[in-house]
Every structure is written in structure tokens, then in C-alpha cells.
Amino acid sequence: MGKVMLEVKNLKTKYVTRFHEDVFAVDGVSLKIEEGRSLGIAGESGCGKSTLALSLMGYYFAPLHYLSGDIIVDGVNIAGMKPDEVRRKVLGQEIAYIPQAAMNALNPTMKINDFVNDVMYAHGSKMKKSEIREMAEARFNELGLPPEVLDKHAVELSGGMKQRTVIAISTILSPKVLIADEPSSALDVSSQKLVIRMMRQLMQKGYIKSMIFITHELPLLYNVTDDIAVMYAGQFVEQGTANEMVFDPVHPYAKGLMGSILVPEAGTREVKLTAIPGTPPNLKHPPEGCRFADRCPYAVPTCRSLAPEMKTFSGNREYRCLFSVKKLREVYSDGTGRRSGEKPAGIDELIADQ
Amino acid sequence: MTAVDHVDFDFNEGEIVSIVGESGSGKTTLSKMLLGLISVTDGQLYFQGKPRDISSRRKKQEYWKNIQPIFQDPFASYNIFHKIDSVLLDCLNMRGFRSASNAQKVDMMTEACSFVNLKYAELTNKYPFELSGGQMQRLMIARIFLLKPKILMADEPTSMIDACSRATILDMLLKLRDETKMTVIFITHDIGLAYYISDKVYIMEHGKFVESGKPDDVILRPTQDYTKRLISDVPKIYEPWDLDAI
Numbered sequence: 001m002g003k004v005m006l007e008v009k010n011l012k013t014k015y016v017t018r019f020h021e022d023v024f025a026v027d028g029v030s031l032k033i034e035e036g037r038s039l040g041i042a043g044e045s046g047c048g049k050s051t052l053a054l055s056l057m058g059y060y061f062a063p064l065h066y067l068s069g070d071i072i073v074d075g076v077n078i079a080g081m082k083p084d085e086v087r088r089k090v091l092g093q094e095i096a097y098i099p100q101a102a103m104n105a106l107n108p109t110m111k112i113n114d115f116v117n118d119v120m121y122a123h124g125s126k127m128k129k130s131e132i133r134e135m136a137e138a139r140f141n142e143l144g145l146p147p148e149v150l151d152k153h154a155v156e157l158s159g160g161m162k163q164r165t166v167i168a169i170s171t172i173l174s175p176k177v178l179i180a181d182e183p184s185s186a187l188d189v190s191s192q193k194l195v196i197r198m199m200r201q202l203m204q205k206g207y208i209k210s211m212i213f214i215t216h217e218l219p220l221l222y223n224v225t226d227d228i229a230v231m232y233a234g235q236f237v238e239q240g241t242a243n244e245m246v247f248d249p250v251h252p253y254a255k256g257l258m259g260s261i262l263v264p265e266a267g268t269r270e271v272k273l274t275a276i277p278g279t280p281p282n283l284k285h286p287p288e289g290c291r292f293a294d295r296c297p298y299a300v301p302t303c304r305s306l307a308p309e310m311k312t313f314s315g316n317r318e319y320r321c322l323f324s325v326k327k328l329r330e331v332y333s334d335g336t337g338r339r340s341g342e343k344p345a346g347i348d349e350l351i352a353d354q
Numbered sequence: 355m356t357a358v359d360h361v362d363f364d365f366n367e368g369e370i371v372s373i374v375g376e377s378g379s380g381k382t383t384l385s386k387m388l389l390g391l392i393s394v395t396d397g398q399l400y401f402q403g404k405p406r407d408i409s410s411r412r413k414k415q416e417y418w419k420n421i422q423p424i425f426q427d428p429f430a431s432y433n434i435f436h437k438i439d440s441v442l443l444d445c446l447n448m449r450g451f452r453s454a455s456n457a458q459k460v461d462m463m464t465e466a467c468s469f470v471n472l473k474y475a476e477l478t479n480k481y482p483f484e485l486s487g488g489q490m491q492r493l494m495i496a497r498i499f500l501l502k503p504k505i506l507m508a509d510e511p512t513s514m515i516d517a518c519s520r521a522t523i524l525d526m527l528l529k530l531r532d533e534t535k536m537t538v539i540f541i542t543h544d545i546g547l548a549y550y551i552s553d554k555v556y557i558m559e560h561g562k563f564v565e566s567g568k569p570d571d572v573i574l575r576p577t578q579d580y581t582k583r584l585i586s587d588v589p590k591i592y593e594p595w596d597l598d599a600i
């Protein structure tokens with residue numbers, strides 16, 4: 001087992017609205033990422049993915065509030081730290097964060113090179129400007145960005161180029177964890193592909209030691225991250241490798257999500273898309289029992305009163321449902337299940353292992 | 355500048371066709387021409403076998419009963435000062451139910467809402483901006499349900515939403531198509547969507563169709579470099595996605 005870069009234990013955070021109502025957007029999330037690995041987080045909008053991303057940085061400001069739980073980055077718990085300390089010691093060098101609209105956050109009147117200097121000096125770098133420049137050029141080169149970009153203003157760059165530049169600058173201190181929240185969703189497919197390629201290079205070249213990648217686009221996650229967690233109503237409902245999650249989901253919600261995947265590939269046209277009726281619950285008043293029960297085609301009365309815990313199965317996989325894995329697989333095999341294409345090799349043994 | 359350059363195509367009743375291209379390929383210009391929102395400088399549009407005539411205001415209104423858009427951004431397509439009832443009432447008026455009884459109108463609006471899993475009673479007196487993105491999108495389909503156009507132009511109806519709500523909306527559109535035999539034109543950059551939903555696919559680059567045909571032919575066996583690139587740009591799950599192929 002590799003060194004654990006990020007471990008989160010039962011994290012709970014909430015928003016307090018203008019009307020003093022609580023929104024429990026992250027309600028007991030646990031996860032663990034080892035060095036060199038990446039975790040994808042999927043789920044419909046409103047399930048708390050972006051709030052989790054914000055919460056993981058340990059940097060809280062209104063309306064977001066920390067409630068309880070641990071965020072351990074390479075052995076250090078940052079959950080109780082003061083915002084000022086988090087800003088100085090954690091952001092940028094331990095954890096880097098890229099929000100969806102990151103590219104729009106670049107001040108148009110500054111040169112890209114100035115941003116690099118800012119980041120370095122804000123973190124107490126003693127390097128000379130010329131040394132920083134040299135380092136930045138080398139890093140840009142390694143990531144497939146032309147170093148001339150350093151002399152440009154943000155307005156001179158295309159959307160995709162801006163986003164890749166932001167990613168290169170945000171990770172220039174080689175953080176232990178990169179958290180990317182829909183970093184490519186606003187781009188067209190060709191720019192998206194370049195962003196994804198850069199994320200992969202960052203991991204392969206060791207410029208980031210682990211990554212959390214958030215998107216509702218499952219084919220993208222499948223290609224980018226080693227593991228996938230599916231989030232629903234502020235909690236994870238299933239976790240496993242990307243392969244297990246896409247081809248052998250167990251939780252009915254994960255199953256529904258995988259059934260909504262559209263890819264331009266042979267065999268997918270003939271299988272009917274599955275839609276999950278309804279919408280996620282309001283997180284001001286999360287349901288008492290299973291949070292998915294209202295939309296779950298297999299729910300029984302107990303589901304509405306008894307909240308399931310995360311349970312481990314098949315080695316490292318986890319799911320949150322009152323039904324056994326065996327029972328769920330039985331239910332799926334009678335035709336109500338996923339849009340099945342060819343299964344990747346090895347998945348059958350995985351299932352047999354259980 | 356020519357945004358759309360000599361394109362030929364025809365759509366049949368009940369058919370679903372997709373026009374696929376990147377932003378800037380001319381898709382949206384083409385959809386506006388079909389809707390009669392911008393003029394065609396050269397060439398002819400035929401509707402139900404006759405040259406389309408939208409030369410007068412009245413003729414235009416008549417044409418718009420038959421062709422209806424669903425736009426990219428649901429928030430942009432509603433007048434934010436109109437309550438939701440009036441959005442739906444407008445549809446009934448357009449279809450000539452202006453003089454129907456109030457109860458009759460409410461019945462029809464209730465039916466339309468329940469078709470898209472919305473509760474009419476919960477929507478009355480609300481403004482569009484009080485709805486979530488998903489509810490807005492479903493409200494747009496409820497409008498289509500009331501208008502029952504011959505042609506529905508869906509200009510990236512699913513770009514802003516997650517795969518899950520996309521599946522729900524596609525389900526509803528297909529159901530509506532089956533019931534009313536309307537023709538659906540998808541204007542999209544989503545090649546996975548086009549592959550799944552269409553009877554016929556047109557690939558558009560720089561205002562021209564570079565390739566068209568059955569989805570299995572165009573998307574599984576593309577002949578044009580542009581089509582190949584569009585396909586290679588999107589992530590796959592059964593075949594490896596080659597990130598280095600540009």
C-alpha cells in the first residue's frame with residue numbers, strides 16, 4: 001500500500017443561508033487517497049460535490065461552516081486550523097484547488113509571468129525572478145504549454161489555453177493533492193481533451209502526488225481517475241475502481257447514473273438509456289432513512305426509516321444500501337439493469353470473488 | 355461572411371436528426387434560418403412540400419406554430435417577469451385555445467406538467483427563476499407538449515445538465531415524438547447523444563455538411579477527417595481514449 005496523501009474521516013460541513021437555515025451539503029464523507037492515485041467524484045448537480053471540494057481545503061468562510069471530521073493531508077490534520085494558517089501553510093503547496101471557472105479568475109491586466117511570481121512569493125519563495133522564470137518555463141514545457149504564454153496577458157489566450165495555464169500555475173509548487181472541480185466542463189471537446197491530457201501529465205511526472213477530479217461526466221472520469229466515488233445528497237453511496245464503478249455498479253443510484261452514459265461507440269445505441277425519475281432531496285432537511293429511497297425502484301418500507309451505513313465488499317469496494325450485494329445483483333440481472341455493453345476482461349472474476 | 359454555405363437536407367415526419375459540429379461551425383446560424391429568425395440569402399426552404407413563405411407577420415406566426423425551438427440556456431428563453439402560468443397559457447393561446455374555459459385550460463396545463471413530472475399546483479404563481487435548472491428544462495418540454503409543433507428544434511437542449519437529467523429529458527422527448535409524430539432536430543456538439551438518438555446525422559464544419567447518413571455509418575465508420583477528430587475528442591468507455599491523437 002502506498003503512502004496515504006489524503007485521508008478524510010466523517011467530514012461534515014454546512015451552509016448557513018441568509019435566512020439562517022442550515023444546508024447539510026457534506027454530511028459524513030470519508031475517503032482515502034494514496035500517493036500516485038486519483039479519485040473521481042460523480043453525482044447529479046446539487047449532490048454536494050463542489051461543497052466537498054471546498055470543504056476539503058480546510059478553508060472555511062461564510063456561508064460555509066465546518067461541523068466535524070478530519071482532513072489529514074500527508075499525516076497532518078488541517079481540519080481545525082485557522083483560516084490564516086490554512087492560507088499560509090496549506091493552500092497551493094499542500095492542496096491546490098481548481099474551480100470550474102478558474103480561467104475567468106485571471107486578472108486581465110496582469111501578465112501570466114506575474115501570476116507565477118505572485119504564487120511563489122506568497123508562499124515565501126527566496127528565488128530570484130529570473131530563477132522563477134526559468135523554473136516556470138521548464139514546467140510549462142513539460143506540460144506542453146508554450147513558454148511564450150508567460151509573456152501574454154490572460155485576455156490574449158483562448159479559453160482552453162487559459163484553463164491549462166491556470167492549472168499549470170496552481171500546481172507550480174507541486175502540491176500533494178490537486179482538487180479539480182469540473183475543470184473542463186465549460187470547454188469544447190478539443191480543449192477539454194488537452195486539459196485532461198495535462199492532468200494526466202501532472203500525475204505521471206509527479207508534479208502532483210494525488211488528485212480529486214469532480215465531474216458529472218462519467219466517461220471522462222472513467223478515463224481520468226483510478227477510483228470513482230458516487231455522491232448523493234451529501235454522502236458517498238458507492239466507491240470502487242473506475243472499472244468496477246462503470247461496469248459493475250452496485251448501489252441503485254450508481255447503477256442509474258451509469259445507465260445514463262452516452263458514448264459514440266458500437267453497441268450502445270441498441271440499449272435503452274435509463275433515467276432516474278425525480279430530483280435529489282433538499283439538503284435543508286435530508287430524508288431520515290436512505291436518502292435515495294424516494295427515487296429508488298427497489299425501495300421497501302424499511303428503506304425510508306433506516307439510514308444505511310457504508311459497508312465494505314469485494315476487498316476495497318464500499319456501498320451504502322440496506323440490500324446485500326448479492327440481492328442487488330439478482331435484481332439487476334432480471335433486465336431492469338444497466339445498459340450492458342461488453343464487460344472489460346477481469347470483471348467477472350471480480351464479481352465471482354465476492 | 356457566409357456562416358452557412360449551401361447545405362442540402364430534408365427531414366421527414368417523426369424523424370430525429372442531429373446536426374453535429376463544434377462551436378463556430380454554423381449550427382446555430384442554421385437553426386436560426388430554419389426558424390426564420392435570420393434570412394437566407396440564396397437557396398430555398400420547403401415546408402410540407404411547398405416553399406416556405408414567411409413574408410408577412412401573419413404567415414410567420416403561422417409558420418411558428420409548426421416549428422418550435424428549445425434553446426441552449428433555459429434561463430434565457432423565458433421572460434423573467436412572466437409567471438409560469440402565463441408561460442404555459444401563452445402556448446394554449448397560440449394553439450387557438452384562447453376562448454376555452456378556465457377549467458379546461460388548467461386541465462391541459464396540469465396534463466402537460468405531469469407529462470414532464472412537474473406538479474402544476476406547485477408551479478402556479480412562481481417565476482421561472484424560482485425553478486432549478488432541471489425544472490426549467492422540463493418546463494420547456496411541457497411547453498412543447500402544449501404546442502405540439504410539427505418540428506422541434508432542440509439547440510443543445512442538454513448542454514447544461516448532467517447525464518442523469520439528460521436521460522430524463524430525452525425520454526420525455528422520445529415519448530412526445532412517438533405520440534405526436536413530430537420531427538426533432540438536435541443541434542449539438544455531443545456526438546454521443548447524436549449517435550444514440552438520431553435516425554440521421556449531419557456533421558457540420560465551417561458552415562458545410564462534410565458527412566451525413568445513418569448514425570452507424572457516420573459515427574462508427576467516419577470517412578472525413580473532421581468527423582474522425584470530433585469522435586476522437588470525446589472520452590470512450592469500451593475502447594481506449596487516445597489522449598495523444600490530436
Ligand SMILES: Nc1ncnc2c1ncn2[C@@H]1O[C@H](COP(=O)(O)OP(=O)(O)O)[C@@H](O)[C@H]1O
Nearest residue numbers: 015023025044045046047048049050051063283
Ligand atoms: N452558497 C450557498 N448557500 C446555501 N446553499 C448552497 C450554497 N451553495 C450550494 N448550496 C447548496 O448545497 C447543495 C450542494 O451544492 P453543490 O455542492 O454545489 O453541489 P454539486 O457541486 O454536486 O452540484 C445544494 O443543495 C445547493 O443548493
Ligand SMILES: [Mg+2]
Nearest residue numbers: 049050051181
Ligand atoms: Mg458543482
